Amino acid sequence: MNLKEVVKLADDLVLAKTGKHLNELQEIILRGTWEDEGYKEIAKAVNRSEDRVREVGMELWQILSQEFGEKVNKKNFRSAIERLQNASVVNFGQDVVVSGTFNICGEPRHPPNIPNLHPPNQETSHQDLSEMPELGTFFDRTSELDTLTTWILQQHSRLITLTGISGIGKTSLAVQLVKQIKDEFEYAVWYTLDEFPTIDKFQSNLIQLFSNSEKQDSSPTNQKRLPLIKYLQNHRCLIVLDDVHNLLCSGELAGKYKPEYEEYRSLFKQI
Ligand SMILES: Nc1ncnc2c1ncn2[C@@H]1O[C@H](COP(=O)(O)OP(=O)(O)O)[C@@H](O)[C@H]1O
Ligand SMILES: [Mg+2]
Structure with missing residues (x-):
């Protein structure tokens, strides 16, 4: 990482933690x-004065320690940054600074002060979490959960990916996150893509859920089905897709979709 990237990274982390640059x-x-x-x-x-600089420095290291999940100080700042380069949480919903294997969000593409949609209460929320695995004992991950919660609830990131080798705890982290924030959404859905649903099947499952609940909410009958993206624009939804790698070719550069799943790319881009 060069100095500019380091400053940008620190700025993003401080902004996520304190709401200020x-x-x-x-x-x-x-x-x-x-x-x-x-x-x-x-x-x-x-x-x-040296005292003032030291005091501001200590405050800064404290904020960064919380975001890094380890004690950061003036002496170990460089090595802490290097360790963070292997971090596994990636946020594609925002501009991305890429350095080696490490990606971190930059400024939101959409204005950060999007008006808060009224969080639905549980009675109006519609959930399909039948595919979400059960979570056993869950340890740590407090800082990752804080980061994801900030990205989703405060910064309104629309698309976030969790990447890392198998067994690193991506699914468990996502389950814990969903449990914590699902009631902030009108719809909360978990799909595990291990059965390789075509985009049509995937979209019609989701649209079915929207249509069912609209009927229940006594909207006019015989409503025309809209493209999925329209529902996503009109409702605050939390959708988790697990095992997305099944859509991609293995042994290829990252991001090459299997021909039959190519249309997922457009959906992700639309989102
Ligand atoms: N924070 C955690 N606390 C306790 N166990 C965990 C935690 N994260 C992962 N595990 C356990 O590690 C194993 C692999 O986790 P999983 O979430 O399935 O990884 P991935 O989705 O990255 O392949 C599971 O048995 C899971 O229960
Ligand atoms: Mg998993």
């Missing part, structure tokens, strides 16, 4: 730390 002094401290400068040198360069 890095301030000028925080950024100067980050840049100085990356260049191996001491607090004394940094303070001199910006004409501030």
Whole structure:
């Protein structure tokens, strides 16, 4: 990672945690730390007291420690960044800075201050979580859950992927997340793509769920079926697709869909 990417990454993490961008002094401290400068040198360069610079630095390391899930300080900042490069949570809903294997969200593409849709209460929410696996004992993952919750509920990210080798805990993390936030949505659906549904089958399953509940909600009868994306635009939905790798060719560069599943690409792009 170069310095610009490091500052951008830190800014994203601080924004996710505090709702504010890095301030000028925080950024100067980050840049100085990356260049191996001491607090004394940094303070001199910006004409501030060393105590003040140290104090702001400590606050910054504290915020980053929470987001990194490990203790970060001036001495280990560089190595902590390197470890984070192997992080496994990827957010495609936003602009992405890619460096090696590490991707992290940038500014949301859509305005961050989208008005909050009224969270539905449980009576109006429609859930199909029959395919969601049972979760046994679940440990840790607090910071990942916080990050995902912020991306979804506060930043309104529309598409997020969890990637990593098999057995790393992606499904478990997603199950725990769904349990925590499902009631914030009108619809919550879990699909495991191990039976390779065609896009038509997948879309009609979802549309069926929307249509059923619209009928139940006593909307006009004989309503015409709309394309799936229209339902997704009109309702606040949490949809989890597990085992999405089944849609992709193995042994190819990432992102090559099997010919019969090519249309999923368009759906993801629409979202
Ligand atoms: N946070 C966790 N706490 C406890 N067990 C976990 C946790 N994450 C994963 N596991 C266990 O590890 C195994 C693999 O997890 P899983 O979520 O299926 O991984 P993946 O979806 O990445 O292949 C499962 O048996 C699961 O119960
Ligand atoms: Mg899994």
